[in-house]
Amino acid sequence: MSKLQRLLVIEDEIAIRRLLRTILTPHGWAMVEAETGAAALDQLHQAMPELILLDLGLPDMDGLDLIPLLKRERSAPIIVLSSRDREQDKVLALDLGADDYVTKPFSEKELLARIRTALRHSIQQVGGRPHLQVGDLEIDLVMRQVRRSGERLHLSPREFDLLHLLVRHGGRILTHRQILEQVWGPAQATEVHYLRVYVRQLRQKIETDPNNPTLILTEPGIGYRFSEP
Ligand code: CA
Numbered sequence: 001m002s003k004l005q006r007l008l009v010i011e012d013e014i015a016i017r018r019l020l021r022t023i024l025t026p027h028g029w030a031m032v033e034a035e036t037g038a039a040a041l042d043q044l045h046q047a048m049p050e051l052i053l054l055d056l057g058l059p060d061m062d063g064l065d066l067i068p069l070l071k072r073e074r075s076a077p078i079i080v081l082s083s084r085d086r087e088q089d090k091v092l093a094l095d096l097g098a099d100d101y102v103t104k105p106f107s108e109k110e111l112l113a114r115i116r117t118a119l120r121h122s123i124q125q126v127g128g129r130p131h132l133q134v135g136d137l138e139i140d141l142v143m144r145q146v147r148r149s150g151e152r153l154h155l156s157p158r159e160f161d162l163l164h165l166l167v168r169h170g171g172r173i174l175t176h177r178q179i180l181e182q183v184w185g186p187a188q189a190t191e192v193h194y195l196r197v198y199v200r201q202l203r204q205k206i207e208t209d210p211n212n213p214t215l216i217l218t219e220p221g222i223g224y225r226f227s228e229p
Helices: 014-027 037-047 063-073 087-096 108-125 157-168 176-183 192-206
Strands: 005-010 029-034 051-054 078-082 100-103 131-134 137-140 145-148 151-153 173-175 216-219 223-226
Touching: 005 014, 005 037, 014 029, 014 108, 029 037, 037 063, 051 063, 051 108, 063 078, 063 087, 078 087, 078 108, 087 100, 100 108, 137 157, 145 192, 157 176, 157 192, 157 223, 173 176, 176 192, 176 223, 192 216
Parallel strands: 005 029, 005 051, 051 078, 078 100
Antiparallel strands: 131 137, 137 145, 145 151, 173 223, 216 223
16 A cells, blocks of 8 residues: 555543554555644644544543634634534535544545545646646545556655645746755755755656656756646
8 A cells, every 4th residue: 555645533531542543554544643733733734644634522621623723724624523513513514624424433535535526626726637647647635646657656655745746837937945845844844954855755656757857857056846737
């Protein structure tokens, strides 16, 4: 299983976290867990999750109050997972910025379907398409899979994030700092050598001739640009 997507679960009940792990791990999700709102905010930058599952009844705060704080820090979709099934709670959560609301107890199939939908929407919201085709390269942003001439390439989560960022801004130059902030987080914004290593690895995997790249182009002294699809 090479597609490892990071998911932050904010939930104080251990049985639910265990259940989620059982459901999500076989589908390629690496789960980061937080039992409180404070722990979730702490972990957000380190974990860089693609998706957030949020319980509302947390020990230190109401999950509803956490939604805008999470949204301010990270654009990942938030799915509320709560036993509160009053309409007003759902409406409030969605108004505060949650992307979906699933009531407990939930079915495994429904949860997985809602996760796929939330990811698809978040990709479309930033102006992207769930599938991208660049020459013989095919990128499935929902399943986080990359194929070249139909053959599956195995990218690490960071490599995928880097490729996704470059492709999303295809044709435009991204500075080293912009890329580092988006893919590694603000704390690593000056570690240009990380970026060089990852670009080299990514080129080895996606370019026909890694020494003469035609997809990931170097802008000397500035950053990188993905050739216009
Ligand atoms: Ca709870």
